[in-house]
Amino acid sequence: MAQKFSNRYIFVFASIMVIVVALILSLLATLLQPIQDRNMRLEKMQNILASINIEVERQKSADVFSDYIIQTKILNHEGEEIEGDAFEVDLQEEIRKDLTERQMPLYIAEVEGETYYILPLRGAGLWGPIWGYVSLKSDFNTIGGADFDHATETPGLGSQIAEKDFQDQFKGKKIYDQEGNYRSVAVVRDGADPDDPHEVDAISGGTMTSNGVSKMLYEGIRIYEPYFKKQQDL
Amino acid sequence: MSENTNNNKEPLFSYKNKKLLSNPIGKNNPITIQVLGICSVLAVTVQLKPSFVLAIAVVSVMGLSNVIISLLRKTIPPRIRIIVQLTVIASLVIIVDQVLKAALYDVSRQLSIFVGLIITNCIIMGRLEGFALYNKPWPSFLDGIGNAAGYGAVLLAVGFIRELFGSGTIMNQQVVPAFLYEIGYENNGLFILPPMAMIAVGIMIWIQRYRDPELIDVS
Numbered sequence: 526m527a528q529k530f531s532n533r534y535i536f537v538f539a540s541i542m543v544i545v546v547a548l549i550l551s552l553l554a555t556l557l558q559p560i561q562d563r564n565m566r567l568e569k570m571q572n573i574l575a576s577i578n579i580e581v582e583r584q585k586s587a588d589v590f591s592d593y594i595i596q597t598k599i600l601n602h603e604g605e606e607i608e609g610d611a612f613e614v615d616l617q618e619e620i621r622k623d624l625t626e627r628q629m630p631l632y633i634a635e636v637e638g639e640t641y642y643i644l645p646l647r648g649a650g651l652w653g654p655i656w657g658y659v660s661l662k663s664d665f666n667t668i669g670g671a672d673f674d675h676a677t678e679t680p681g682l683g684s685q686i687a688e689k690d691f692q693d694q695f696k697g698k699k700i701y702d703q704e705g706n707y708r709s710v711a712v713v714r715d716g717a718d719p720d721d722p723h724e725v726d727a728i729s730g731g732t733m734t735s736n737g738v739s740k741m742l743y744e745g746i747r748i749y750e751p752y753f754k755k756q757q758d759l
Numbered sequence: 760m761s762e763n764t765n766n767n768k769e770p771l772f773s774y775k776n777k778k779l780l781s782n783p784i785g786k787n788n789p790i791t792i793q794v795l796g797i798c799s800v801l802a803v804t805v806q807l808k809p810s811f812v813l814a815i816a817v818v819s820v821m822g823l824s825n826v827i828i829s830l831l832r833k834t835i836p837p838r839i840r841i842i843v844q845l846t847v848i849a850s851l852v853i854i855v856d857q858v859l860k861a862a863l864y865d866v867s868r869q870l871s872i873f874v875g876l877i878i879t880n881c882i883i884m885g886r887l888e889g890f891a892l893y894n895k896p897w898p899s900f901l902d903g904i905g906n907a908a909g910y911g912a913v914l915l916a917v918g919f920i921r922e923l924f925g926s927g928t929i930m931n932q933q934v935v936p937a938f939l940y941e942i943g944y945e946n947n948g949l950f951i952l953p954p955m956a957m958i959a960v961g962i963m964i965w966i967q968r969y970r971d972p973e974l975i976d977v978s
Contacts, residue, residue: 530836538836542843546850553857560861568864583864680873681805681922682951688931730805730951 569612575672576658577634577641578696594643596633601625604751616647616656629748634660641669644749648741651733653677655686655741659695665753668710671695673738683734694725700746707750709743712736771897779901783909789882790913791964792974796882800914801956803873807930810918812866813873814911818904820855821883824848825903828891835892844887845878852877882910917959925950 530538567583570590574581581589597611602624611630619627632643641660648655657673673686685691698710699722708723712735717724727735769775789795803809824847828835835843856874859867877883886906891899922928927935927946935944949955968974 530838535836535839538834539839539842542846546846550850550853553854557857557861561857564860564864679805680803680809729948 572672572674573632573643573645573658575692576643576660576670577636578670579636593634593636594632595635598631598633600629600631600749600752602627602629602748602751604749604753604755616645617654620647624748627748631749631752632658639663644746646741646745648737648745650675650678650686650737651683651731652679655734655737657686657738657741659742659746661700661746665757666699666701668695668698668700675734678734679731682728683731685728685731686734686738691725691728698722698725707747709739709746711743712739776898776901779898780905780908783902783906784912785909786971786974788909788913788967789885789906790910790960791967793882793885794964795885796880796910797957797960799873799876799880800917800960801953802876804914804918804921804956805925805951806922806928807915807918809873810914813876814907814914816855816873816877817880817883817910818907820848820851820877821886821903821907822900823903824851824883825886825891825899826896827851828887829894829896829899832892832894840892841884841888844884848883848887849878880910882906913960913963916963917956920959921950921955925955 564583567586570586571581571583574586574589574593577593579589579593599607599609599611599614601607607628609628611632614628614630616630619629630645632645634641634643640663642663642665643658643660646657646659653676655673655675655678657671659671660669661667662669671692673692675684675687678684678686694717695710700707700709702708702723710723710725712727713724714727714732714735717726783789786792790797790800799813803813824844827847828844831843852874856867886903890902894902919929922930923934924947927933927940935946
């Protein structure tokens with residue numbers, strides 16, 4: 526380290542380093558983008574299928590997806606169908622919009638003769654966004670299954686929302702009480718009553734993420750109510 | 760640790776080189792002796808699986824960044840060496856992340872938040888600053904792998920203890936038998952929370968120093 530470096534050398538060194546690093550990283554990102562996008566699309570299909578309790582390997586999810594999902598729709602806030610490809614709707618952008626302008630995707634699946642309505646959800650966890658899919662049976666009340674995911678929740682704590690044990694609790698829960706009032710399903714601390722159709726157990730040490738799931742379900746299912754009403758009136 | 764120029768014929772795994780690899784796992788462990796990198800130990804050791812994934816990721820990033828800095832060591836101006844080190848670490852982490860997302864998507868899903876934690880891991884920069892800047896690539900590589908392994912070993916030990924007592928599982932598999940719960944055994948919620956990692960690391964430090972009094976810092 527006895528060498529003496531001139532200011533000029535330092536500037537040149539730093540510039541070259543920055544250019545080389547930028548080149549490598551952008552080249553890599555551009556090259557890998559198509560493969561990464563494909564993985565994400567397949568994962569999305571896998572997650573949608575998980576909400577109707579169909580487990581499938583990611584590589585095969587595209588085929589299985591077309592077997593079970595019989596219809597996809599985009600709805601507006603009044604429950605009317607609008608033009609577009611539901612699969613391409615980016616929920617991250619939609620939830621920022623005013624409700625009246627929002628595009629709400631809906632997937633309709635048929636499993637062993639029973640129809641499921643799959644609603645995509647997106648909300649906030651502790652550190653970042655959480656998202657998921659919840660399926661409702663044709664009574665628009667009973668939950669058929671749920672699948673949640675996240676990018677940055679605390680590993681081993683909040684991240685458990687992505688695990689099957691947590692998600693399985695939602696099966697058979699109801700979103701309306703007996704008087705027909707909207708209740709959604711809440712994630713509660715200190716143990717949920719197993720007989721209560723509107724509660725599931727929260728994650729120990731993951732309270733903030735659990736609350737995020739409650740809120741996401743409450744807000745995310747409610748906006749589809751006009752559509753449910755329309756379907757039930759038919 | 761000045762550079763030794765006349766050891767060209769030194770075998771790859773000479774006594775000295777082996778020490779580079781084994782010392783940080785035991786007597787000079789980055790966590791229990793130097794007490795570095797504690798933050799990530801507290802954050803990720805709730806379960807064994809994330810601990811394992813992070814250990815692997817740190818081993819690869821640390822081995823590579825030590826080699827790169829060691830190769831560049833004669834050209835790096837000392838005044839901006841920290842920035843250069845950070846750039847190398849951050850770029851490597853981004854490359855690892857991007858490649859995983861494309862090739863091993865499931866592994867990358869598990870890594871999630873850890874990627875950021877690797878960049879901030881002070882052990883990596885500590886080894887670049889303390890070793891790779893003054894030594895040849897091969898010893899630097901061994902030093903990087905050794906330190907990362909020492910870090911990983913503590914991570915795994917703490918992860919094992921916390922998952923076993925906190926959740927009754929190992930690698931998400933139930934290991935505490937059901938009859939124990941029936942006679943009144945309960946999982947200890949404290950093990951799930953970060954303070955327990957601190958206590959566990961503290962106890963490890965204590966045991967290690969008790970068994971090897973040389974390590975006791977009398978100052």
